[in-house]
Amino acid sequence: MLKIFTSYTPGAGKSYAMMEEAMNESRNGKKVVIAFINKQHRDSSKMPFECNENVTIHPLKGRESIEEIIEMKPDIVVLDELGMRIGKHTFLYNVAESFIKNNISVLTSANLKRFEEVNPIFRSATGVGIKTTIPNRFIKGADEIVFIDREPELMIKDFKEGKLFGERYMNSRIMNKNFEENTLKTYREISLDYLEKYNNVRIIQRD
Structure with a gap:
């Protein structure tokens, strides 16, 4: 099972919603492994995380760690940022396929434009x-697509107040272009129009 948490913009809360679902599953008895959380542009300490007997943190450190996770036989693996590269030739979507082939469900996040x-x-x-994209087979083959929707005005307010990213991303020309009102409204419209062709989309509206 592959469940993708996505949105029309960075900072909407995809990873938060993904972790929230993973923790809910652990409380319901599912064995969850947290394999990768992207900490480059966010304070990961603010993510919903609950230490319990069903949650294990096992960071990816190459092929050996992938095999170790498979041997643990979890019900669910959490892989943040599906399009990120780990190692020279391996992307997280390659890793996701390894787990799915071994009957392990994957919860992952990725911006729709990826x-x-x-x-x-x-x-x-x-x-x-985006220079490096995720192959179409992943979104087309997902069991569920969870779209995190939030009004552009709220996204702009949080961005300007520095609530979404660290200094490096706040000073990025591309990120500032992304958080212009017209850009966000266009991205949101494109995303909702695109997702209409899928019947497995769940929309979470955030205030």
């Missing part, structure tokens, strides 16, 4: 795209 089919639509609208 996907190969959607990226050109975003790029044509604003001129900003």
